[in-house]
Amino acid sequence: MSRDENLIKSLEELKKIGIINDSITAIKHIPARQGRYMAYPSDVHPALIKALQEKGFTRLYTHQNLSWQLIKEGKNIVIVTPTASGKTLCYNLPVLDSILKNPSARAIYMFPTKALSQDQRAELDETIKLLPEEIRIFTYDGDTPQDARKAIRARGHIILTNPDMLHAGILPHHTKWIKLFENLQYVVIDELHNYRGIFGSHLANILRRLKRIANFYGASPQFILSTATISNPLEMAEKITEEPVSLVDENGAPQGEKYFVFYNPPVVNKFLGIRRSYVNESRRVASIFLKNGLQTIVFAQSRLITEVLVTYLKEDIEKTIQQKGLIRGYRGGYLPLKRREIEKKLREGKIRGVVSTNALELGIDIGSLDVAVLAGYPGTITSTWQMAGRAGRKSGKSAAVLVGTSSPLGQFIINNPDYFFSKNPENALINPDNLSILVSHIECAAFELPFVEGEKFGSQEIGEILKFLVDEKLVHFSKGKWFWTSDAYPADGVNLRSISSDNFVVVDTTEKSKAIAEVDFSSALTALHPKAIYLCEGEQYFVENLDFEQRKAYVKKTDVDYYTDAIDYTKIKILDSFDQKNLGKCDISHGEVHVATQVVGFKKIKFHTMENVGSGDLSLPQNEMHTTAYWLTIPSQIFHSLSFASEEKINGLFGLTYCLHHVSPLFMMCDLRDVGVSVGDNSTGKSVPPRDIRQKTSHKEDKDIFSDIDFEPNIFIFDNFPGGIGLSPSLFDLEKELLKQCLKTIAACPCKEGCPSCLGPVKESGKQAKEVALEILRIIIN
Numbered sequence: 001m002s003r004d005e006n007l008i009k010s011l012e013e014l015k016k017i018g019i020i021n022d023s024i025t026a027i028k029h030i031p032a033r034q035g036r037y038m039a040y041p042s043d044v045h046p047a048l049i050k051a052l053q054e055k056g057f058t059r060l061y062t063h064q065n066l067s068w069q070l071i072k073e074g075k076n077i078v079i080v081t082p083t084a085s086g087k088t089l090c091y092n093l094p095v096l097d098s099i100l101k102n103p104s105a106r107a108i109y110m111f112p113t114k115a116l117s118q119d120q121r122a123e124l125d126e127t128i129k130l131l132p133e134e135i136r137i138f139t140y141d142g143d144t145p146q147d148a149r150k151a152i153r154a155r156g157h158i159i160l161t162n163p164d165m166l167h168a169g170i171l172p173h174h175t176k177w178i179k180l181f182e183n184l185q186y187v188v189i190d191e192l193h194n195y196r197g198i199f200g201s202h203l204a205n206i207l208r209r210l211k212r213i214a215n216f217y218g219a220s221p222q223f224i225l226s227t228a229t230i231s232n233p234l235e236m237a238e239k240i241t242e243e244p245v246s247l248v249d250e251n252g253a254p255q256g257e258k259y260f261v262f263y264n265p266p267v268v269n270k271f272l273g274i275r276r277s278y279v280n281e282s283r284r285v286a287s288i289f290l291k292n293g294l295q296t297i298v299f300a301q302s303r304l305i306t307e308v309l310v311t312y313l314k315e316d317i318e319k320t321i322q323q324k325g326l327i328r329g330y331r332g333g334y335l336p337l338k339r340r341e342i343e344k345k346l347r348e349g350k351i352r353g354v355v356s357t358n359a360l361e362l363g364i365d366i367g368s369l370d371v372a373v374l375a376g377y378p379g380t381i382t383s384t385w386q387m388a389g390r391a392g393r394k395s396g397k398s399a400a401v402l403v404g405t406s407s408p409l410g411q412f413i414i415n416n417p418d419y420f421f422s423k424n425p426e427n428a429l430i431n432p433d434n435l436s437i438l439v440s441h442i443e444c445a446a447f448e449l450p451f452v453e454g455e456k457f458g459s460q461e462i463g464e465i466l467k468f469l470v471d472e473k474l475v476h477f478s479k480g481k482w483f484w485t486s487d488a489y490p491a492d493g494v495n496l497r498s499i500s501s502d503n504f505v506v507v508d509t510t511e512k513s514k515a516i517a518e519v520d521f522s523s524a525l526t527a528l529h530p531k532a533i534y535l536c537e538g539e540q541y542f543v544e545n546l547d548f549e550q551r552k553a554y555v556k557k558t559d560v561d562y563y564t565d566a567i568d569y570t571k572i573k574i575l576d577s578f579d580q581k582n583l584g585k586c587d588i589s590h591g592e593v594h595v596a597t598q599v600v601g602f603k604k605i606k607f608h609t610m611e612n613v614g615s616g617d618l619s620l621p622q623n624e625m626h627t628t629a630y631w632l633t634i635p636s637q638i639f640h641s642l643s644f645a646s647e648e649k650i651n652g653l654f655g656l657t658y659c660l661h662h663v664s665p666l667f668m669m670c671d672l673r674d675v676g677v678s679v680g681d682n683s684t685g686k687s688v689p690p691r692d693i694r695q696k697t698s699h700k701e702d703k704d705i706f707s708d709i710d711f712e713p714n715i716f717i718f719d720n721f722p723g724g725i726g727l728s729p730s731l732f733d734l735e736k737e738l739l740k741q742c743l744k745t746i747a748a749c750p751c752k753e754g755c756p757s758c759l760g761p762v763k764e765s766g767k768q769a770k771e772v773a774l775e776i777l778r779i780i781i782n
């Protein structure tokens with residue numbers, strides 16, 4: 001049988017299982033697309049055309065041609081095309097051409113991971129070997145030997161690096177890189193969608209510093225960015241570069257036909273809303289394709305699940321000695337050599353099945369496979385398409401299967417395939433002007449070059465901040481300029497993945513003590529409290545002790561079937577309302593808030609079923625911050641007129657809060673823990689204790705809040721980073737959309753009174769929670 005026939009046969013087998021269990025919610029057929037081509041433009045250097053044709057690129061795709069035209073007109077561009085559509089040629093063509101025509105031209109390429117930069121390096125090397133002139137490419141990252149660095153600085157045409165190295169290794173030492181900055185013509189930023197949230201907010205400031213230094217040496221580089229499909233590529237590109245950018249999003253690459261299947265593990269306990277484990281179901285689905293000889297990639301959400309699935313699939317597929325090695329794992333933590341071997345064998349078709357973490361989501365070249373199985377919703381529509389794109393050849397059929405998890409987001413997506421297929425993916429959000437981030441980069445910039453009076457930093461006026469730095473004795477004002485005077489080296493104090501540098505170190509004491517991770521100050525209390533299960537790269541660790549003074553958490557490896565969820569009591573005070581909107585029956589607002597969080601206990605939640613299997617009390621210091629929040633106000637007369645008992649109304653209110661929290665990442669490229677929630681009273685401004693506490697203690701005062709006739713619920717969703725990273729205004733702009741999707745999620749859930757897929761852990765959501773939450777939503781959405 002041909003590969004196409006095997007694929008159709010496998011899909012039929014999958015459908016049969018699906019029909020028995022009523023577990024297939026969609027089979028989307030995506031028709032084949034013809035390639036659209038153009039000849040090389042006549043102004044490309046002939047030697048480059050010759051080299052590329054020798055490599056097999058006989059002509060260009062239309063989007064590669066368009067990129068060329070726009071670059072030659074002097075524009076900045078952002079390229080939005082899927083995996084394996086030839087986007088690297090969009091930037092390699094103009095860059096190599098410019099260097100051939102002017103050997104002093106220079107370019108910086110930035111990649112988010114080392115593996116990707118090695119991969120791109122190999123690709124460039126192959127082309128350069130075929131060129132008559134020498135073009136020198138160097139990787140400049142943490143692994144670059146000291147003695148090689150000098151040569152790279154003087155001689156490299158193209159520097160392949162990453163934001164960390166640019167920030168700490170290149171910009172502060174710009175005087176050693178004069179040749180690069182004087183002649184800097186292009187800055188290439190690959191996988192732009194990776195730079196969202198804090199990391200992206202830092203990168204925007206690093207680019208402000210880069211442009212400032214380049215301008216100092218008389219250069220103003222063009223930016224070439226590429227991204228996976230996000231809903232706001234142009235906005236994101238312009239925000240991160242602070243330059244006008246042109247969009248290239250017409251993909252000219254051919255694509256074979258594809259089937260996209262949504263598979264929801266069957267319900268085994270309807271009352272509690274428990275489904276069969278998505279891990280076992282993913283194994284079942286992948287085995288069907290693998291047994292039919294199809295090359296399959298399975299994406300797992302953690303290292304632990306990756307290893308579990310590798311073991312399962314080996315049992316299913318590797319039945320004889322000859323079949324050994326057909327199934328492999330792939331994840332961070334494997335040695336580079338092993339990774340290269342797996343990548344190569346995948347390209348050659350020697351490995352039939354690979355189970356991977358999202359490490360293979362990025363553009364590493366593994367060739368095109370037949371099938372992609374996603375064990376669980378990866379959290380964003382963007383990632384889902386990226387992973388699904390790993391299956392699919394230029395011609396011939398391919399398939400992708402998404403296996404749903406029990407989280408509200410996972411269930412929402414799997415039950416609303418139309419939403420998935422018709423919607424644009426999420427907005428990537430950054431906030432370069434987050435005050436802490438901004439100040440830390442102004443310090444770095446002042447170290448690099450003195451600020452002149454009246455000078456802006458990017459689009460920001462910074463006179464006030466510089467005066468503050470004078471008071472802090474970090475800069476000194478003299479003859480119209482601000483000079484860095486401190487002995488400190490400011491780039492060292494900045495962590496590009498967090499807002500402040502005040503982190504907790506996680507120390508593994510299983511054998512010898514060694515640091516395994518750093519955790520943000522703001523998430524340390526919830527992730528590293530005593531008795532917490534801390535997950536790091538798929539391994540489980542038990543937290544034995546949290547040393548608050550020393551900022552250290554001591555952990556030991558463990559293997560349990562639950563994870564922990566901190567119970568915190570978060571009090572929110574509204575400081576300033578930036579905007580308010582009436583949606584007919586309710587109000588929404590966003591603004592600045594003061595958040596005080598205290599972790600008071602924790603719950604043990606069983607994997608897969610998400611049952612609550614235990615709890616404990618804790619008393620930890622309070623953590624305070626200023627940030628931004630979105631809040632929904634349910635008018636008191638609507639809340640009080642609901643025809644339910646008082647306790648039931650409260651259950652519904654907290655259930656709704658859980659749902660809003662869990663569904664909100666649907667619209668933003670962020671993790672669940674990037675946003676926090678709390679309930680407050682709009683009439684008094686007081687906060688309400690979370691239900692976990694309410695159920696345990698019977699604080700008279702707390703009970704009174706709800707029975708007060710003026711009680712008007714505010715449900716807050718706050719940006720869980722000091723200063724905010726832009727999440728709350730984007731929720732505010734959604735108007736009724738967030739509420740509508742919550743209504744859909746709850747209404748579609750098969751449980752009776754609320755479950756982890758809609759309103760919260762079993763038995764916690766309480767009596768009538770589901771009815772009340774639905775009633776509130778129906779009234780306010782109207």
Ligand SMILES: [Zn+2]
Nearest residue numbers: 749751755758
């Ligand atoms: Zn439910």
